[in-house]
């Protein structure tokens with residue numbers, strides 16, 4: 258039977274040992290049915306993957322009708338392997354797990370069952386003939402065949418063989434093994450890294466061929482502790498975990514990424530009833546340990562199958578701790594439940610089938626174990642950087658820029674940049690020739706340094722600070738980043754803006770290569786859109802900030818205007834309503850024919866209300882008139898500022914980028930005219946800010 262998504266398997270041992278021709282394994286493996294097969298107790302429906310156990314009078318052990326227990330059981334398993342060869346067992350139980358391991362999935366195949374039921378035969382096979390070899394030698398053969406086939410990968414294989422005997426970990430392949438191996442027990446420690454479990458101290462043997470691997474396997478087998486007891490003369494008294502460790506790296510893709518996997522082939526010690534097997538002394542102690550660990554294994558399986566449980570007691574015993582990442586992790590797991598087909602063993606058979614059935618409820622989450630080798634990745638990136646540098650230098654040679662380097666700047670180069678910045682700030686150098694990103698960064702760093710120094714020196718002297726700021730503003734204007742998005746948002750908020758089409762940004766863009774200006778080279782002006790952004794934060798910053806302030810005032814006044822209009826409308830509505838009420842009252846009294854003069858007078862309270870409302874109306878109306886005037890005025894200022902910003906920009910653009918002189922002269926006069934006006938604007942703004950003055 259089995260667990261997990263891949264088709265697990267079930268192995269059913271339905272008969273007592275038949276001296277010859279065992280043909281067992283994969284799904285349900287059963288030798289020829291013997292006469293003693295308890296047909297009335299058990300039905301094996303191999304095709305349907307089902308085993309039924311019936312309560313019969315002959316089987317007193319299962320007679321528990323007093324407790325209301327069912328007297329027949331039906332177990333649906335993933336497969337039954339009955340009367341099948343070792344090869345068939347391997348194909349059905351292990352082949353896909355091995356293939357998965359080569360692709361980077363962890364895999365576990367585990368044989369469970371009553372002592373003598375055929376677990377070791379299934380896992381290791383019989384030494385009698387090659388045909389009867391079990392899962393482990395077949396898996397090794399397939400791994401090495403695949404290594405040969407998968408030429409596009411570099412695959413390394415290691416092996417380890419662990420035994421758990423009486424809760425002690427033993428390395429079956431330890432170089433210290435031999436007669437004295439028992440004295441080396443206990444030196445192995447179970448450790449966990451993330452979700453992965455490994456045994457510290459367990460020897461890991463590199464193997465390059467099937468032959469070497471099989472030699473190691475036989476060596477490990479020899480070291481297994483074999484006991485003897487009444488049921489099975491060669492019963493293994495320990496749990497054994499044979500592990501094939503695989504690491505696979507692509508030969509064609511990046512070697513920094515690789516996959517690893519562990520393929521655990523587990524032969525569990527047989528479960529037994531101590532009384533039945535007549536164990537005593539050392540054998541009794543062994544049986545107790547075995548049964549205890551198997552019972553903990555069962556508890557773990559129960560906990561894993563129960564989704565509501567958030568704690569799984571893996572650490573209660575060495576066996577479950579070692580198998581932690583194989584039972585509940587990212588592993589392809591197959592459980593083979595070996596069972597007898599004898600009436601005398603029906604209770605153990607039932608218990609093995611129950612265990613198998615529970616295991617069916619456990620879901621694992623198979624995933625490829627992908628890793629990244631940081632050292633290799635660094636090497637690969639370094640190689641790539643070098644390649645890109647080479648490509649860039651070829652490109653630079655082709656475009657006639659041979660002296661550009663992409664290495665970090667040397668001390669001498671940094672000193673040169675610092676001196677250039679200093680000269681630029683002093684006015685001795687008109688422009689800094691930009692040659693690389695590194696150099697631009699160094700220039701900015703130097704600017705920052707100078708600004709910090711100036712700040713410290715200029716503290717307590719606002720005049721000098723202001724001067725420094727304005728100096729650095731105008732000098733840096735050619736490399737500042739324009740805040741284009743902010744400007745466009747501001748323009749969007751103004752519903753009265755109609756001159757956007759006049760903005761220089763709407764003209765076609767013309768970029769010169771890298772936008773770099775250097776003294777000796779022919780200069781191509783930047784696009785007007787880009788230049789305008791520079792202008793707004795540079796020379797045009799004063800007029801631009803006045804424009805922004807005017808827009809803000811205009812926006813605020815618009816809000817006020819809207820609010821007043823709403824208030825006036827609502828007062829007007831109330832006046833109309835009150836007037837209507839008065840009229841209605843009047844008409845009502847007239848129709849009633851009331852003669853007294855006072856009866857024609859409307860209610861005094863309504864008259865008072867009308868009076869108050871009219872006063873409010875008057876007051877709001879006057880305020881509205883004032884605000885309207887302000888709005889118009891502000892709008893005018895905004896328009897004026899915008900026109901001025903644009904015209905000053907035009908002049909600056911022509912001067913800066915050395916356009917023909919005649920064109921320049923034409924615009925200069927206009928500018929001078931406008932300069933005097935532009936400085937009046939802040940005063941007007943102040944007046945607008947204090948509403949009462951108007």
Ligand SMILES: Nc1ncnc2c1ncn2[C@@H]1O[C@H](COP(=O)(O)OP(=O)(O)OP(=O)(O)O)[C@@H](O)[C@H]1O
Pocket residue numbers: 274277278279280281282286287288370371372373374375376377378379383489491492493494525526527528595
């Ligand atoms: N299908 C089979 N065909 C032939 N012989 C078998 C078969 N199954 C088991 N045997 C033989 O039965 C004996 C007991 O089997 P095995 O050692 O595999 O049992 P086990 O479950 O591993 O027992 P234990 O738990 O005590 O180790 C062995 O001699 C084995 O060769």
